[in-house]
Amino acid sequence: MKVDFDERIMRKHTDCVKYDMLQTLYGRDDLLPMWVADMDFRSPDFVMEALRQRCDHEVLGYSTVPESYVAAVRQWLHDHYAIDAAPETLHFIPGIVAGIAYALLALTAPGDAVLVPPPVYPPFLNLPVACGRRLVSSPLHIADGRFELDFDDFGRKVKGCKVFILSNPHNPAGTVWGTEVLSRIATICEREGVTVISDEIHADMTLPGHRHVSYSTVTDAARRHSITFMAPSKTFNIAGLGSSTCYVADSALRKRFFDWLDGLGVAGGNIFAFVGAEAAFRQGEPWRRQMVDYLFENVNSLRQFLTARLPRVKCVLPEASYLAWLDFSAYGLSHEELRDLFVNRARVALNDGTTFGGDAYRCCFRINIGCPKSMLLEALERMAKALEP
Numbered sequence: 001m002k003v004d005f006d007e008r009i010m011r012k013h014t015d016c017v018k019y020d021m022l023q024t025l026y027g028r029d030d031l032l033p034m035w036v037a038d039m040d041f042r043s044p045d046f047v048m049e050a051l052r053q054r055c056d057h058e059v060l061g062y063s064t065v066p067e068s069y070v071a072a073v074r075q076w077l078h079d080h081y082a083i084d085a086a087p088e089t090l091h092f093i094p095g096i097v098a099g100i101a102y103a104l105l106a107l108t109a110p111g112d113a114v115l116v117p118p119p120v121y122p123p124f125l126n127l128p129v130a131c132g133r134r135l136v137s138s139p140l141h142i143a144d145g146r147f148e149l150d151f152d153d154f155g156r157k158v159k160g161c162k163v164f165i166l167s168n169p170h171n172p173a174g175t176v177w178g179t180e181v182l183s184r185i186a187t188i189c190e191r192e193g194v195t196v197i198s199d200e201i202h203a204d205m206t207l208p209g210h211r212h213v214s215y216s217t218v219t220d221a222a223r224r225h226s227i228t229f230m231a232p233s234k235t236f237n238i239a240g241l242g243s244s245t246c247y248v249a250d251s252a253l254r255k256r257f258f259d260w261l262d263g264l265g266v267a268g269g270n271i272f273a274f275v276g277a278e279a280a281f282r283q284g285e286p287w288r289r290q291m292v293d294y295l296f297e298n299v300n301s302l303r304q305f306l307t308a309r310l311p312r313v314k315c316v317l318p319e320a321s322y323l324a325w326l327d328f329s330a331y332g333l334s335h336e337e338l339r340d341l342f343v344n345r346a347r348v349a350l351n352d353g354t355t356f357g358g359d360a361y362r363c364c365f366r367i368n369i370g371c372p373k374s375m376l377l378e379a380l381e382r383m384a385k386a387l388e389p
């Protein structure tokens with residue numbers, strides 16, 4: 001059945017971050033929200049139906065991790081990423097941000113160094129600091145219109161680090177890391193005794209022309225030293241359910257991490273997290289494919305609009321997911337002027353580039369295009385009128 005991704009859904013006053021935090025974060029609530037990474041599509045009907053059916057039982061006592069949920073996760077990993085995950089290699093995690101914090105706390109000591117590649121999803125920068133660890137940055141650079149790792153810098157900075165946090169695919173750069181790059185990371189990290197946390201939350205939204213490679217599958221070394229986080233939350237727009245999975249192939253690493261999780265009781269699931277994720281994984285493939293095609297059309301619409309109307313904006317288009325990185329340096333405006341222009345003249349809410357790695361990104365903003373095409377075009381039109389009046 002064809003899914004209607006064009007529908008504009010009113011989400012205000014549902015306690016949703018994307019709309020109901022606008023006033024607090026941007027100082028006004030009449031903005032088109034093109035920021036936080038959730039989509040404006042209706043969560044799939046088969047997920048809603050599964051949740052409703054579970055509600056019909058009318059007792060919501062403590063739940064075990066359903067075997068059928070674990071089986072659905074395993075099948076998904078097998079079918080999409082050629083991962084044969086034995087049940088004991090998987091652990092439920094209520095959210096990936098929390099999961100990364102747990103991994104840092106479980107596997108490193110206060111003061112240990114954690115390497116991250118900015119511009120990067122802000123919690124990668126904040127979590128090590130919040131956990132009392134030392135943040136080390138190895139910035140990405142743009143080559144041929146896409147963000148890449150600088151291996152010279154990476155090779156130097158990784159020395160002495162205990163953990164490297166990889167966004168695979170990358171948020172906000174949109175890079176789908178290929179086998180060759182991942183293998184190089186694996187070789188270096190194995191040599192330096194670094195554990196790699198591979199956050200693969202955006203993997204299921206890899207766009208046509210690209211293929212997601214799960215980090216743990218590239219080499220034996222990668223398999224040994226990695227912790228992988230995955231989730232149906234972005235793909236099926238069910239982030240509010242708090243449902244993710246951690247995969248650790250190596251038994252020694254797994255014991256350290258999973259024992260810590262179980263000892264502290266921090267990674268228990270809730271009924272709806274299991275039910276929603278299982279429905280998504282079991283029934284979601286046709287929906288996912290349509291959604292990815294829709295995102296790809298939005299990427300093309302964004303490209304066409306920028307070429308025609310805003311040629312001075314430098315854009316890194318996503319190879320996966322629905323986040324694009326826009327650089328407005330050519331306008332010669334300060335960070336504050338750009339921010340003011342988008343909020344008070346264009347009335348669109350974008351993510352501020354500085355939150356992804358500091359002042360180097362003061363003229364950059366991230367736009368979320370996981371929305372009906374009409375909403376994307378409305379936002380772009382407003383930005384064009386404000387930038388090129």
Ligand SMILES: Cc1ncc(COP(=O)(O)O)c(C=O)c1O
Nearest residue numbers: 037095096097121167171199201
């Ligand atoms: C790379 C990345 N990891 C994790 C998250 C959030 O994960 P969770 O909601 O499971 O904490 C996001 C959300 O934008 C993300 O982009």
